[in-house]
Amino acid sequence: MNNNFKENMNFPNYWNWKGFKICWSVRGEENEIPIIFLHGFGASRKHWRNNLEFFAKRNCASYSLDLIGFGESDQPGIRQIGRLNNEIWCNQVRDFIAQVIRPKSSGKVILIGNSLGSLVALTCAVSLEDQIATVIASALPDQIQGNKKTLTNKDVFKKFKDRFIKIFFIFFPLEIILFLITKLGVIRLGLNTAYFKKDNINSELIDLVTKPVLRKTSARSLRAMCIGMSLRDEKLQTSYLLSKLSSSKKVPFLLIWGDKDNFIPLFVGKKIANFHRWVKLKIVPNSGHCIHDEDPSVFNNISYEWIRDLKTL
Template sequence: MKKFSIKQLLLYLTYLLFILYGPIYRDISVDELKVDYSNKYSKFINVDNLQVHYRIEGEGTPIVLIHGTASSLHTWDAWTAELKKTNKVIRMDLPAFGLTGPNATADYSIKSYTNFLNKFLTKIEIDTFYLAGNSLGGNIAWNFTAEHPNKVKKLILVDASGLRTNKPQPAVFKLAKTPLLSDLFLYITPKFFIKKNMREVYADDTKITDELITRYHKMALRDGNRQAFIDRARMDFKLGSKANLEKLKSIKTLTLLLWGAKDNWIPLDNGKRMDSVMQNSKLVVIENSGHVPMEENPKESLVILKSFLSNE
């Protein structure tokens, strides 16, 4: 019989309590979510039998924005509002998340995501571009750049994953990997659980609005997204493997590493290690920011980004 530590038992007990007292939430259809979370710029395109939700706004040099785990293209709203004045801004809901939802294979490996990104950009006829990604999106972005160096003019990694964090995994990922609890997660996903995760992701709790929590909560309830989150969390990305490090080292593209100093999920130390490995990178730290600076500190992060893009 498997033995559990006191810490593990307390963690499981905590989740059992919220399961016992939390309401059951039904899945929400994508058509229902479109009412609130699509707009005049929203389009849908078939990629690998998925109806991928994406938006293209503005004119100029294309910049592609990739969100992180459990997020959606909406995380880039503030950046898009400013960047579309000078650039063609392209963003999409990744497979497993947002309005796009799960794929049929349940393959959410980084290789699967880079293949998806390449097919998507080919379909919308975008050849060369700036590429930015946050968290999981950053991991996809730097792997894509290593695989397609001639397509990416400049690379922007915002609190990107891809190296070991030397910290315990966030509780939400532990839950997704835990038998029984992960099965119950398919039916019981209370808003306070989403709020708890947001408080871990943000440095300034006062910026966590009810509207923000509701958006993340409803996107989590999109038909199939909860199972997809579990499937993605269980993927072995082999963080920090020798092959991954060599791949990261191979990137010659000019790279901005933008990091929140108070990131509790992927700490600043990861940004420093990534900067030490990459050939042509610059690390810039936003002091009062957590894991999603483009969402939590859009004005400050945009100043840094625009300076990076304007310097040839």
Template sequence: MLNWKLENNFDFNGRTIKWDTKGDGAPIVVVHGTPWSSLNLQHLINGLADQYKVFYFDLLGYGQSDKSDGDVSLGIQNEVLTKLIQYWQLDKPIVIGHDFGGTTVLRTHLLNKVEYKKLIVIDPVAISPWGSPFFNHVNKHEAAFSGMPDYIHEAVVETYIKTAAFKALDQTTIEGILEPWKGAYGKPAFYRQIAQADARFTDEIQDKYSSICTPTLILWGEEDTWIPLDKGKKLHKLIPKSEMQIIPNSGHLVIEEEPLKLVEKIKKFIGKS
């Protein structure tokens, strides 16, 4: 099991958000997606922390943050990110989001009017319709899934997360992803966050992408089967002057499969005037 512990607490309406920082320099905020946690951003965090101060956290309902019954939808995550950026006293940070994290950073910018110096999204959930067949099935039948025996639940989640990667994941990574979703606290939290997913959270910002003036980089795993590359190309067309880089031999979990390539492209983009 990977040793990954977030040391700091932030109170969001009585619920604890776990967060941490690494490195020194200009601030970068990184935001994970589903069903991941900040653990899966560790390669990006380590790769960027040699030049920047990286702020990272677990979304509400994920990882080490509060996973009690309550709102963990995309409709709340941008409020969490907005409050954290205010709490950290960051003025126009560089922001990176993967998957639902990409949705969150887009919503935070477009709905909460939080300004970024630069914006990087990695295989974001941004264009409707979205959701795999499994995801949509769980969305409709949360109670049936959350009532499964633990060993079946863990097998289902492991099988599901493997489909996000083009390359085989090592067992340590798989266990790190599974750990927050185990037990009486984690199992219902896994199905809760899927049940609360709704395309209306992207529908309400999709027509606003053309208003984004922040320099934006779109990174996409070429073999992504969760959110096909065509969605990324459409997003690229919708965001004026955005750049798009396609990462070969990687799927939706490109943050685990090709982190060095991501770091290289991110640093090059940030370094542009």
């Protein structure tokens, strides 16, 4: 990788979002086609270190963003921000487009996400569909239902369940858990599960994932995420969002899935493509959960071919 680009990633730009410090990097900012790369859970903008330059050389203004709570962005807790979920991260992306990208480009924005970042991209595609050219999602989390689920829980039970979840995570010793995770090699174990090609798990990758966890504010932010994601409204879940997007089909949607994904198995991607025929599924053999980092050249070429053929730009 280009050394200048490494420096670019290590010394990010800062953006003030609602009083919180947000980190972001860009390559080819003067280019015409804006792309935002959205990382997965536990990762950061640096997880796209093998992707941004490829797109920057192809007339794309390639932005990578640390979602709030991750990377080098602020890690607020419940008292500072309330619950953290894909609605909050979608709002962050929306304002990033308005305040950082729009002064330089009026074009539709491409969103490329991995795992949690894919869910955030899908959320943005629904709420900002007139501004989004396409979504490229590398694995998409959440349960997938073919038909709209009928809610049978009574309001009283739901309130009890929500309160129990909130109390549980407030008192659950996340500070101790995160300390043990960093000391007992759990991060390396997790990466070994996520990556099919083990040679890609090097000190740079481990450092990328470990550093944010070592920050003093990481536990409080994780607590806000656990509560926020567990208590999300149905309208923030993948099945509902895909159904909502299906009704307009304004945003072309590409799924890129590794056939060796142990975190979100391939059958989930096939289920999505079966229920929503307008979604294109591309399967990458012998690749795991993080194709963009495990097989960057394959991921980059599949994504660029899709972008090149778009009619919405």
